[in-house]
Amino acid sequence: xxxxxxxxxxxxxxxxxxxxxxxxxxxxxxxxxxxxxxxxxxxxxxxxxxxxxxxxxxxxxxxxxxxxxxxxxxxxxxxxxxxxxxxxxxxxxxxxxxxxxxxxxxxxxxxxxxxxxxxxxxxxxxxxxxxxxxxxxxxxxxxxxxxxxxxxxxxxxxxxxxxxxxxxxxxxxxxxxxxxxxxxxxxxxxxxxxxxxxxxxxxxxxxxxxxxxxxxxxxxxxxxxxxxxxxxxxxxxxxxxxxxxxxxxxxxxxxxxxxxxxxxxxxxxxxxxxxxxxxxxxxxxxxxxxxxxxxxxxxxxxxxxxxxxxxxxxxxxxxxxxxxxxxxxxxxxxxxxxxxxxxxxxxxxxxxxxxxxxxxxxxxxxxxxxxxxxxxxxxxxxxxxxxxxxxxxxxxxxxxxxxxxxxxxxxxxxxxxxxxxxxx
RNA sequence: GGAGAGAUGGCCGAGCGGCUGAAGGCGCUCCCCUGCUAAGGGAGUAUGGGCUUUAACUCCCAUCGAGGGUUCGAACCCCUCUCUCUCCGCCA
Numbered sequence: 001x002x003x004x005x006x007x008x009x010x011x012x013x014x015x016x017x018x019x020x021x022x023x024x025x026x027x028x029x030x031x032x033x034x035x036x037x038x039x040x041x042x043x044x045x046x047x048x049x050x051x052x053x054x055x056x057x058x059x060x061x062x063x064x065x066x067x068x069x070x071x072x073x074x075x076x077x078x079x080x081x082x083x084x085x086x087x088x089x090x091x092x093x094x095x096x097x098x099x100x101x102x103x104x105x106x107x108x109x110x111x112x113x114x115x116x117x118x119x120x121x122x123x124x125x126x127x128x129x130x131x132x133x134x135x136x137x138x139x140x141x142x143x144x145x146x147x148x149x150x151x152x153x154x155x156x157x158x159x160x161x162x163x164x165x166x167x168x169x170x171x172x173x174x175x176x177x178x179x180x181x182x183x184x185x186x187x188x189x190x191x192x193x194x195x196x197x198x199x200x201x202x203x204x205x206x207x208x209x210x211x212x213x214x215x216x217x218x219x220x221x222x223x224x225x226x227x228x229x230x231x232x233x234x235x236x237x238x239x240x241x242x243x244x245x246x247x248x249x250x251x252x253x254x255x256x257x258x259x260x261x262x263x264x265x266x267x268x269x270x271x272x273x274x275x276x277x278x279x280x281x282x283x284x285x286x287x288x289x290x291x292x293x294x295x296x297x298x299x300x301x302x303x304x305x306x307x308x309x310x311x312x313x314x315x316x317x318x319x320x321x322x323x324x325x326x327x328x329x330x331x332x333x334x335x336x337x338x339x340x341x342x343x344x345x346x347x348x349x350x351x352x353x354x355x356x357x358x359x360x361x362x363x364x365x366x367x368x369x370x371x372x373x374x375x376x377x378x379x380x381x382x383x384x385x386x387x388x389x390x391x392x393x394x395x396x397x398x399x400x401x402x403x404x405x406x407x408x409x410x411x412x413x414x415x416x417x418x419x420x421x422x423x424x
Numbered sequence: 425g426g427a428g429a430g431a432u433g434g435c436c437g438a439g440c441g442g443c444u445g446a447a448g449g450c451g452c453u454c455c456c457c458u459g460c461u462a463a464g465g466g467a468g469u470a471u472g473g474g475c476u477u478u479a480a481c482u483c484c485c486a487u488c489g490a491g492g493g494u495u496c497g498a499a500c501c502c503c504u505c506u507c508u509c510u511c512c513g514c515c516a
Binding site for chain 1: 434472
């Protein structure tokens, strides 16, 4: 949710900024709605004021033992009028809310123009892709050969876009998760949390998945309304919903492992092969809640924390700055980390690190008390994958394979593998 | 799943249908007093909105778990829901 004041003070700025995203904002419709809201709100509050002073007068007259009947006769129609005005205000307010919550965040100045991923900007590269003296196999082939990755079984048990991992590969994924959690808590100062994997609609509104992206979610129950989380970002960021945080407690840094569930509606035919795009996958998420002045720096830092994982695993990657058209709805600026997949010979998204500034905080009413003003002010929220475990598993398999299709365990994972050094 | 009790400011806690946005206490902030400490005295201390062509103040509106209702008027009465606690049952 954007700042309503920005709309009142600089509507042109809002319109041109949203156009960068190819978001057509109807400023005239907004202006008309806002004018009506103001009108009716003033009228409603006027009537409420009348009602209150009438009621007060009756109360006082009664206390003095006077006859209140003449007063009662006077106030008759205020109630009806007020009721109508309140109903109208509620309708307009709902329209305005629905309009406002469908508007994406304003992009950071640094975000390059462009309509899709082809315009994303490469910021840096790390690591040298390994030279293979044999034809590198992809993870599907490797997984089947090792009898550690079974998509048919996943399909039998659940359906398409599900997988069953077995033996060493299942353990390798768990090792990756453990390694990531340990690194972020011990070296990067994050606090590990365990959270609900089913969330209510309020939480999804807070982080921006609702109302616009319901189709991407799995709804688990209608009474009560519960959804499977598409990312731990949702429950973790909602820790601070409706909270006023003391300045001394900032920044808050959370790390959380969770399964993620995505319906991938609209992704039919894309990435059908293998574990790239599943309905269920494991991810370690890092989240920061910071003072507004710190968020730009925190964004760099948080992205570097995710990069550390790739570096320790010795997986070549590059950092991309997403262009205007590719940046997510709630984000002002997003870095994607893309890991090298040798079988396909390309870099593939494995982490997405975003600065939401106050966009989520406004929906969440997540605030801090600014000691300078003594007033509650909105915090800035950030998050990033640190990393997507399923895709990291793929990257390790493909980058650490040998000519016989065996997977060598990266050194940093050895302590988590119970003595296993090679799978296969 | 069954039976019962409850939800009021940062915390505890009072609250008769009518000057109650809310007593009192604790905490916190500022001031006074005291040689230091302790104690004492005074003042202040919710959030959002109306609000925009400045800012402050005054003013107005809303909010006592949430949503409806009754009423001229609801923290208080009625209904629905959510959550918490106690006991019983079940369970990893």
